[in-house]
Amino acid sequence: MAISPISGLSAGVPAANPLLRREPAGPTFADALSDAVGRVEAFHRTAEARTERFLAGESEDLHGTILATQQAELAFELFLQVRNKVVQAYQEVMRAPV
Numbered sequence: 771m772a773i774s775p776i777s778g779l780s781a782g783v784p785a786a787n788p789l790l791r792r793e794p795a796g797p798t799f800a801d802a803l804s805d806a807v808g809r810v811e812a813f814h815r816t817a818e819a820r821t822e823r824f825l826a827g828e829s830e831d832l833h834g835t836i837l838a839t840q841q842a843e844l845a846f847e848l849f850l851q852v853r854n855k856v857v858q859a860y861q862e863v864m865r866a867p868v
Contacts (some may be wrong), residue, residue: 798810805850817842 797805817838823829 778826806849810849813838813842813845 815833820829820831820835820838824832824835829835
């Protein structure tokens with residue numbers, strides 16, 4: 771008794787199936803991570819620039835300078851907590867029995 775292959779698939783051509791080679795429809799995890807790092811860096815650059823302008827006497831907006839610094843700190847703390855959760859999830863998956 772011979773076993774016939776499933777129609778549309780052959781033993782030598784599974785990579786030719788367009789469903790197997792499909793690119794992800796949305797942003798990847800790497801894209802999301804890169805975007806998050808970029809946003810944290812942007813907050814840091816803004817806070818640094820405002821602090822430098824304040825210290826150089828070019829600006830008298832102490833409130834805005836402190837606010838930008840706090841935004842940068844909060845963005846970094848949030849990013850750090852998300853990173854910790856991702857690492858924790860990865861470690862949990864790696865501990866799972868196979």
